[in-house]
Amino acid sequence: MKNYKINTKCVQGGYTPGNGEPRQIPIVQSTTFKYDTSEDMGKLFDLEAEGYFYTRLQNPTNDFVAAKIAELEGGTAAMLTSSGQAANFFALFNICEAGSHIVASSTIYGGTFNLISVTMAKMGIDVTFISPDCSEEELNAVFQENTRAVFGETIANPALTVLDIEKFAKAAHSHGVPLIIDNTFPTPVNCRPIEWGADIVTHSTTKYMDGHGAAVGGAIVDSGKFDWMKYPDKFPGLCTPDESYHGVTYAERFGKEGAFITKCTTQLMRDLGCIQSPQHAFYLNLGLESLHVRMPRHVENGQAVAEFLEKHPQVSYVNYSGLPSNKYYELAKKYLPNGGCGVVSFELKGGRAAAETFMKNLKLAAIETHVADARTCCLNPATSTHRQMTDQQLQEAGVPAGLIRMSCGLEDKEDLIADLQQALDAIA
């Protein structure tokens, strides 16, 4: 599949049936796998033979889908997790431990921000958040001797900032650590961070990859490019024997291409068990089969809605990187030449009251905390995800009370605009 275009990889990547085998990926609905001799099984436990023994660690259905995602991102290995949260936690915790430090973009998804700043802090892992718009000097200045990873989102949810991936990759590499990029919003159809220097890519597959709001899931992809053995003191988990796994040294046995995902599977998945169910992996694959067809439509609708809103007198500003007025327009042209995604945010001039009226009058767009599926949805953070904050606090956090986040689905753009028009008319 390697030499095919991304459209072909979306449809046929990851799984090639043999003669007489099922055309569609089989759902291997089995927790366990049978062997003829204890010796056969022993080889699996020693990582000397490839195969399956227990679905908490690996399952063929999941592996077919993970292989497709690896092909889409241009990586060498991948794994599925139960959620995007689990993917980001595993990607970081695979190389961080008590005493480590992470550099992260300050505009990342709230769930990941909380994971790193609260939950991982309790594990003794420290973080410095930095604006994605920082200069190279500012970025280099936040690294510490114990920094083990740099983390950012290609397009941040919901801030919609666009990351200068090359700038972050350069800084990470000059300090001997990998860059981890959460590529949930653009998907590999619109951006492949590995091509710009990212070492590890993560996804909440719950969003566009699934695309139909059907199954929560996550994925981790390794570029196979980071040379762990060059920094054995920084990454002892990969570069020294794992006594909990028969003394295997992952970076030696599996090389740059396989060490990260193998360790993540044999240690973190074994001990924490955030596996995706094979049934969910099957749903995810159905979504992936049309990802390349759906993403351009999400972008087309997002662009049309953003252009309509920008001209509307009730709207004070629109945040969408496809608008020439947007701060990230130039960066987006570089990293997202075919557009970013279908998520647009905008502020209503009338603040909280206007937002309430607007939301109440939407007919096609549903009120949901979700984003990135086939059906358009809207959210007013001030009355939902951020409802504990005062108008003053909201303003300071860059989430003013009149802010609306809209995830443009796959409906006809004229219907979406008409729905917005009538809801905006209701305000005046």
Ligand SMILES: *Cc1c(COP(=O)(O)O)cnc(C)c1O
């Ligand atoms: C939703 C989301 C997550 C979390 O994923 P879940 O599948 O909900 O656990 C992480 N990162 C980004 C950018 C997201 O949009």
